[in-house]
Amino acid sequence: MNTHPHRFILLPLFAMLTTMPCSYSSPADNPMAQGEAATPVNERPNVLFLFTDDQRADTINALGNPWIETPHIDRLVRSGVAFTNAYIMGGSSPAVCSPSRASLLSGRTLWNLENQGMWGFEISDKYKTMPQVFRENGYVTFATGKNEPGIEGHFNRSFSTGDKILFKGMTRSQYKMPLFSYSPSNDYSPEKCVLHTGKHSAEIYADACIRFLEGQKNNSQPFFAYVAFQTPHDPRQSPQEFRDRYDDKNIPLPESFMPIHPFDNGMLKIRDEKLAPFPRTKAIVQKHIADYYATITHTDAQIGRILESLGKNGKLQNTVIVFSSDNGLAVGRHGLIGKQNVYDHSVHVPLIISGPGITAGQVRKQLCYMYDIYPTLCEKAGLKTPETVQFKSLNKVINHADATHREHLYFAFMSWQRSVRDNQYKLIEYCVNDQRHTQLFDLINDPMEINNLAANPEYAVKLKTLRKLLKQQSVILNDGHTPFEFTHHQGQDFWKIYNSDTKPIHP
Template identity: 50%
Template sequence: MKNNFKISINGLSTLLMIFLLSSCQQAKQKTTMENKKPNILFLFADDQRSGTINALGNQEIITPNLDKLANKGVSFTNAYIMGGSSAAVCSPSRAMLMTGRHLYGIETQGWESPILENTESMPETFRKAGYTTFGTGKQHNGKAVFARGFSDGDEIFFGGMCDHWNVPVFHFDSTGKYDKKIPFIKKPGSNNNIDYIENCDHIIQGKHSSELFADAAIDFLRSHDNNKPFFAYVSFTAPHDPRSMPKEYEQMYDTSSISIPPNFLPEHPWDFGEFKIRDEMLAGFPRTKQEVKIHLRDYYAMITHMDAQIGRIIMALKESGEYENTIIVFSGDNGLAVGQHGLMGKQNLYEHSIGVPFIISGPGIPENEKREAFLYLFDIFPTLCELVNIKSPKTVQGQSFNASVKNADKSARKSMTYGYKEFMRAYRKGNFKLIEYFVKGERNSQFFNLEQDPFEKTNLFDQKEYSSNYLKMKKEMIQEMKIHSDTSLIYSQLKKELFK
């Protein structure tokens, strides 16, 4: 009897000990989860301009998942890139995004704009702060900076553009070298027998790029250890050309129902310096309304297909249990003309080419609100750092717009300055915008009131009643050029003209 009593006491003691240990472990896990910093899910489009989301005003485009994201967060209607130092505008744009530095502050200019070791990138900062950093899709600023910043990744594309159905990509390389090449791959669509070497360790054939990168992100979300915060960067190559998508998405759009942009022109009124660039050769000269409609159909269809993949990613995030603790960001690397002002590309400083979508949602962020505050892409880095209470690196030049996220009356910037190569500069303050050109010895100026003329159709430069506004803004633009050390204009004729 005594032995049985002892056994019972021992058994109860063991059960009590197990219960206490389990309770302590659960309490510890709960405390860990409560103290864990918010995750970041950064969704990034390629060539998607502002005004291409249904919930934000474009009633012709189908974007149900981006609409939901906008309804759950804050949308900024004046988000911009600062311009470009090469025709591959996406390269410096992405360098600005990743470094938080302005156009004249990124150390390298040109087609790839690699980020040097002395500048800490956004994923590097989050990695140092204890985040798992995951990257998939287009990485256009060099392999070295990707290796420094990302602790995980898959289906990584280091090029600028590709056939969306034959994507040359790398699996994550823990050595950071990414030096494998696949030899003797016939270029997709090629009518000759010339083979080429592709910079990748495998090529995914038959799966669209948007689905490929979404699948990689979903696999990460399903396998990630939720005890540690993550920074996941999903960089699509859509809707960049060559535009292709599953047939059912193209069939969602009837060209006869697509509106021609109000600022459509058969030709740009003067040589803006880039008529022979690849983007401008995608359509014939002069432009026709029917051809522009076809381009818009394909452009919209690619965005709709990408939107569906974004929906899949967000669903996986919800299934992981991390949705409520995740800040979701959606934006793009630059805009695109697609028929506006007689142009097709992004190598200009009109609103359609420098304006990008920007939506942010998540814990502590208001729902279903819009902001008119100005922001640059390179302001995102310090903003995200502030939102999760991480200190920005000293190399960051951007300004946090966290106050604007929380309060519609707050704005970090009062004016915006833009540049393209050495022959185009622009400046905006309030509703007025100035663009200056000097191409092949010819000077042209444009002055717009964007409140009355959002499509930049009416040039006010020659109207006397606006001359004082123009001169004031020109003076301010010159001052901004000095502040930003815009040295690329030192020996150019445009600078001589501006500083008269």
């Protein structure tokens, strides 16, 4: 891979994209907002949802990262609108992907999933899933790849077909995949699982999607295709030709590199953090980043194959394409490797939307949740969004650069971390083993969250304001206030310590 002039380029470019004024997109609001009649089924757009696993927001070349090669995701950036302040809500499990995907598919916030199963991520049938809405309105709905929240919770009521389906969170190798074929009778018993070896998971899922698209070439019925890659989640394996593009020694360390996190955040002994030894070293982190980038570049190549097939089969012009990820990943920032935290590197994700009616090459800086895509896609297709959906459509923001969306966002991780941010500042509060820590960051001037302002008297008013907002949002979002499922004991445990006499430390 070619080297680049200096590591300072990456962060200012990405920070500019998250704060720059946005150009005007379209003179018309979304048709559904104007009260127009529903679009006939055969005139509705197709949907292609490309979803990666553990991909941070700043891992796209066209959005300011010169160290990574993502030519096909770059193509989506150039052809659509990129939301550079898209976030998830955090996690109620060390496997952050599970609640994140449950929120995406159900339209429910992290604290209002009310789901089934051991971990609470099997989506109850009282909530219509996003693909289920499309299926019930005449769409062929297809899935391939990683499909949490699981079999019983949503799969067959959501998807009318599928192939090469993974009903688990991760595998030990990207080249040994225990996969299911679609079962119309919902029979996904263990003996139906087939171990696929020799081909990388991202290639298997791309192949499955391409076969599906080829079968839709002469079908006038619209489709909703959900391609859930399990990369760049570890094991971060990619074919050697992709790994060879990244020289560990040329990979710049993040400005927030630390040998170890400055205090116990509640998750320092989790599996993800054991993927690299403590203290973190420059060489180890560079290797992890190079592996991460190579896996993303290989996944990007599979996205390119899918986009090529979409065009060959005559579906490109009438397909809304969404690219996003379930959560981010630290990979050496703040002394961390995993995503069990609420720093931006773990909750800030890419979100790109392109397709008919979307002006190309747009950037939007409005705060949003990745899960806002559910009502957005329903409106794009002329479908009614279920009343149980708790997120907000992005279509006004897509069509008008100066449209308002959200003034703040709220985040949580299990019993130990709570956070809120506005358009500039972010508060993180930790309650771990009866100890409290507080962090306050200026995300415009300090996007890497290095300079903690919590103890600075000049920011005392801002700290007080955000603490008040944090408590208000916890009540509004039901975080720990109605004990009907396991996520609420996490909130109760956190707020019990937070509201005690324990004094916070400002590390």
